[in-house]
Each structure stands twice: as structure tokens, then as C-alpha cells.
Amino acid sequence: MPCYFLSLFKIPASVAAKIERLQRDFLWSGVGEGKRDYLVSWDVVCKPKANGGLGFGKIALRNVALLGKWLWRYPREGFALWHKVILGIYGSHSNGWDANTIVRWSHRCPWKAIAQVFQEFSKFTRFVLGDGERIRFWEDLWWGDQPLGSQYPRLFRVVTDKNSPISSILGSTHPFSWNFNFRRNLSDPEIEEFEGLMRSLDCLHVSFSILDARSWSLSSSGLFTVKSFFLALSHCFGSHPVFSTKCV
Structure with missing residues (x-):
């Protein structure tokens, strides 16, 4: 398995199909010559063992899981040369943790494929509150099962700065000063939501003495693993490809 290339580049659909054909032929090599009757469909074989499959997994999903490793490493290796190169070329994401995921289609580089994984990757990340300097109060997942902007949509619509960090809203003293900066007076439904x-x-x-951190929700340690991401993708997407940009 060319894991090194799968961890840097998006695999072409034709190449993925050829690799899976080799796997199928190897699995059923003892059936005999001529037309072969497969006793189990390939989609079932690719399912995780916990779901009754053999755990082979789709090549395209394994590719996505390996690319996600770089999204996890990026904010954790701020002093690495590769981090500085990516930041210099693409700039920073509005969340302050990641590189900009809007990559021009003319760019032929590994980060283009990695950026396409961000939407799925971010579903399984959450933030651990420390001093509140880097976590966005409304848009990041840090309190509850959804971002506060999704939990309280009426309030989110009337907030002046939707990217405000937690520290700017709570203040630096206890009890908190609560500086929400709504752009108008709240209506009765909004007051109820508030x-x-x-x-x-x-x-x-x-x-205040601890820095904010990002956690991986699929592992008990809070650290990213390719296996956990791959299993989650297999459960969510089954046989459907994750790279759907050409279908839009």
C-alpha cells in the first residue's frame, strides 16, 4: 500500500479502482479459473469488522484519513518549516488554528487535497478551554454538543463580531464582565434565548494560566489517530466518496 503518497496526495479514482481490483483478485484467488462467484459483496468486505465486514476499507476513505493527519499536526507544529511555508502561501484560517482552506484551483500542490478534508476533519474536533484567547465563543465547538452559534441562532444573528474569542466576551476577571456586543436591543424571544x-x-x-487546546473527540486520549478517523469515515460514508467537489 503506497501510504506515503496517500498521506500527501488525493488518489485518482481510476488508481483507487485498480488497487481495489487487485485486492478483490487476491481475496478470491483460490476460487478457480473462469467466472468467479463472489460469496460476499465487496462493499460488505470493506465494512469494519465491528459491522460484520473484514475491515479492508475503501482506498479513497483511507486516503482522506491519512490526509487529515496534516490538519491535526498544523497547529501543533507552529515552529516547523513546513508550517511556516503553508502559512506564508495560504494565510491563516479565520479560526486562528488552521491554514486557509480556500485554495485556488490553479495550485497543483499537496495542500489542495488536504484542504478538501477540512470539512470532515472539523466534525470530530473540539476545543478545550484554557485562557480563552484562541477559541471563538460562537463558532468553535467548546461547550456542549454544538457550537454556541448553532445552539443559540437568534443571538448569533445579532452579534456584531461573530469571530470573537472567549476572552474578549468574558473578560479577564471573575466574576466575568460579559461583553457580548449585540448590534441592537434584544427582542423577547432573544432575551429568552439569552x-x-x-x-x-x-x-x-x-x-487563565493554561493555553487553549484542540482535542480529537474519537479517541479517549484526545489525540488524533488515522485509524479512528478512517473508521468514522467508513461509518458515515460507506461506499460514497468524500471528495465530492466534482459532483457539485
């Missing part, structure tokens, strides 16, 4: 938000944040604790 009261629900304040009740939810009643037990919030900020550690």
Missing part, C-alpha cells in the same frame, strides 16, 4: 445561554454558562470555569 437567559438560557447564561444558565448554561453558570458553571463555566476559565484557567
Whole structure:
């Protein structure tokens, strides 16, 4: 398996099909010559063992999981040369953690394929609150099962700065100063939603001496693993390709 190339480049569909054909032929090589009757469909063979398959997995999904490794490493290796090169070429994402994922189609480089994985990768990441300097209050997943902007959409619509970090809203003292910066007075439904938000944040604790961190929700250690990402993709997408940009 060419894992090195799969971890840097998007595999062409034709190449993935050829590799899977070799796997199928190897699996059923003892059936005999002539037309072969496969006792189990290839989609079933590719399912994880926990779901009744053999765990072969789709090549395209394994490719996506390997590319996701770089999205995890990027904010953790800020002093590495490759990080500085990517940052210099593409700039920073609005979340302050990742590189810009908007890559011009004229660019023929590994980061183009890696950037396409960001949408799926971000579904399984969440943030661990420290000093609140790098986590966005409304748009990052750090409190509850959804970003606060999704939990409280009425409030999110009337916020002046949707990218505000937690520290700018809470302040640096306890009790918190709560500087939300709504662009107008709240209506009755918005006030009701605001009261629900304040009740939810009643037990919030900020550690000003600890830096914010990003956690991988699919592992107990909070650290990214290619295997966990691959299994999650296999469960979510089955036989459907993740790179769907050409279908749009």
C-alpha cells in the first residue's frame, strides 16, 4: 500500500479502482479459473469488522484519513518549516488554528487535497478551554454538543463580531464582565434565548494560566489517530466518496 503518497496526495479514482481490483483478485484467488462467484459483496468486505465486514476499507476513505493527519499536526507544529511555508502561501484560517482552506484551483500542490478534508476533519474536533484567547465563543465547538452559534441562532444573528474569542466576551476577571456586543436591543424571544445561554454558562470555569487546546473527540486520549478517523469515515460514508467537489 503506497501510504506515503496517500498521506500527501488525493488518489485518482481510476488508481483507487485498480488497487481495489487487485485486492478483490487476491481475496478470491483460490476460487478457480473462469467466472468467479463472489460469496460476499465487496462493499460488505470493506465494512469494519465491528459491522460484520473484514475491515479492508475503501482506498479513497483511507486516503482522506491519512490526509487529515496534516490538519491535526498544523497547529501543533507552529515552529516547523513546513508550517511556516503553508502559512506564508495560504494565510491563516479565520479560526486562528488552521491554514486557509480556500485554495485556488490553479495550485497543483499537496495542500489542495488536504484542504478538501477540512470539512470532515472539523466534525470530530473540539476545543478545550484554557485562557480563552484562541477559541471563538460562537463558532468553535467548546461547550456542549454544538457550537454556541448553532445552539443559540437568534443571538448569533445579532452579534456584531461573530469571530470573537472567549476572552474578549468574558473578560479577564471573575466574576466575568460579559461583553457580548449585540448590534441592537434584544427582542423577547432573544432575551429568552439569552437567559438560557447564561444558565448554561453558570458553571463555566476559565484557567487563565493554561493555553487553549484542540482535542480529537474519537479517541479517549484526545489525540488524533488515522485509524479512528478512517473508521468514522467508513461509518458515515460507506461506499460514497468524500471528495465530492466534482459532483457539485
